[in-house]
Amino acid sequence: MSGSRRAPRSSRATAAIASSPWILVAAGVVVMVVLLVIALGAYRGRSGVDTPPDPPAPPLLLPEVPSSSATPTGPVRPGLSPRASVQPTTGVATPPHPAPRVTSRAANPTSPPPPAGMIGRYRVVNSFDGGFIGEVLVRNGTAERRGWTVRVTYAGGRFVTAWVESSEQGRATAIEGGFTYRSGVDVAPGGSATLRFHMERTDSRPTGCTVDGTPCVLG
Structure with missing residues (x-):
């Protein structure tokens, strides 16, 4: 009796499902939902293990802030000190050690300083047929009274006479082509004596003129 009762129950369940x-x-x-959830969880776990972490961000380089005492005139570049780009504000740069100026102290050839010692200036006072009257102005450039000797020569000619204006006379000696004259009185410091002479048959330009060996200035 029990076997006949179970058969109807299974057939009922099958019929209900059908x-x-x-x-x-x-x-x-x-x-399917359960399998999808399991698969998704397994994928997330694997990706978290195998994926390397993101690299750290590089540090941010900021330019140096220039001090208030030096203001750069050019643009500030990262990694460079702003002080290197500071330009001078005085315009054209000047050298730290300017070269010294060299001045020439050469004497002016048109106005030479008076030399020390006895000096003379030669000139022609008067010219006439067959001769002329010449003059040597002797000046004492020293600090003491001194005597003097004049020597004048020409290319030929004949010496006639010589004398000192308004002073004690000295001694004249004729030489070939000219003469020598030794003073009879000393000349005071800064003072002068005028020697005049007469020459014939020669050109008035001398070949030599000296006072104590110093060449005369031709006037």
């Missing part, structure tokens, strides 16, 4: 197919569909959907 009459309601949506139950099988719902069960399949649940199984």
Whole structure:
């Protein structure tokens, strides 16, 4: 009797399932959802293990802020000190050690300083047919009274006479082409004596004129 009762129950369940197919569909959907959740969890766990971490961000380099005492005139570049680009504000740069100026102290040839010692200036006072009157102005450039000797020569000619204006006379000696004259009185410091002479048959330009060996200035 018990075997005859169980057979009807299984057939009833089978008949119920066959009459309601949506139950099988719902069960399949649940199984698929469970498998999808398991697969997604496994993928997330693997990606978290195998993926390396992101590299750290590089440090940000900021330019130095120039001090208030030096203001750069050019643009500030990263990594460079602003003090290197500071330009002078005085315009054209000047050298730290300017070259010294060299001035020439050469004497002016038109106005030479008076030399020390006895000096003379030669000139022609008067010219006439066959001769002329010449003059040597002797000046004492020293600080003491001194005597003097004049020597004048020409290219030929004949010496006639010589004398000192307004002073004690000295001694004249004729030489070839000219004469020598030794003073009879000393000349005071800064003072002068005028020697005049008469020459014939020669050109008035001398070949030599000295006072104590110093050449005369031709006037």
